[in-house]
Amino acid sequence: MKMQFGTAQARIVLDQLKRWLPARAGAIDKLVGEARLGIEIELRVIKPAHSDEQRGLYWASLHAFGAWLGYSARETESLLHPVMCVETWGQSDTRLFTLRGREYEWPVPAQTSSKDAAGRKRDRETYGALIDTLTRVAAEHGFVIDNRSVECGW
Numbered sequence: 001m002k003m004q005f006g007t008a009q010a011r012i013v014l015d016q017l018k019r020w021l022p023a024r025a026g027a028i029d030k031l032v033g034e035a036r037l038g039i040e041i042e043l044r045v046i047k048p049a050h051s052d053e054q055r056g057l058y059w060a061s062l063h064a065f066g067a068w069l070g071y072s073a074r075e076t077e078s079l080l081h082p083v084m085c086v087e088t089w090g091q092s093d094t095r096l097f098t099l100r101g102r103e104y105e106w107p108v109p110a111q112t113s114s115k116d117a118a119g120r121k122r123d124r125e126t127y128g129a130l131i132d133t134l135t136r137v138a139a140e141h142g143f144v145i146d147n148r149s150v151e152c153g154w
Contacts, residue, residue, distance in 0.1 A: 001043045010039040050127035061145045065138045085109030088133040
């Protein structure tokens with residue numbers, strides 16, 4: 001919801017904000033000086049970040065899928081997890097690494113699972129996309145992830 005206040009009302013609103021947020025008084029005074037036509041305030045509901053249950057479900061499912069493929073826990077985290085991030089959010093680069101005596105070129109994800117490009121913790125919907133990607137990729141390989149039976153450890 002957006003609300004606009006004319007100059008006189010803007011000063012009243014900003015004065016009240018200074019009382020509530022004394023640490024921001026300097027920045028609010030600057031706004032008062034710049035608000036020649038008034039101000040606009042936008043009120044938004046804060047969405048919760050992804051939950052511990054989502055994170056637990058993702059990692060437990062990823063480890064189960066990795067074990068099914070024959071990967072160790074460390075290989076799953078360093079190899080499969082970046083693939084899921086690339087599938088979900090795109091690729092920024094590649095890197096070379098050696099595994100079991102062979103050299104591989106592996107994708108580097110544009111973003112990680114816990115933070116977006118701006119460094120903010122991912123919300124539930126976006127983190128859910130990562131879980132959906134894992135479920136789809138696992139199914140394409142013949143491994144079914146049943147979210148009800150995965151032990152999350154939480």
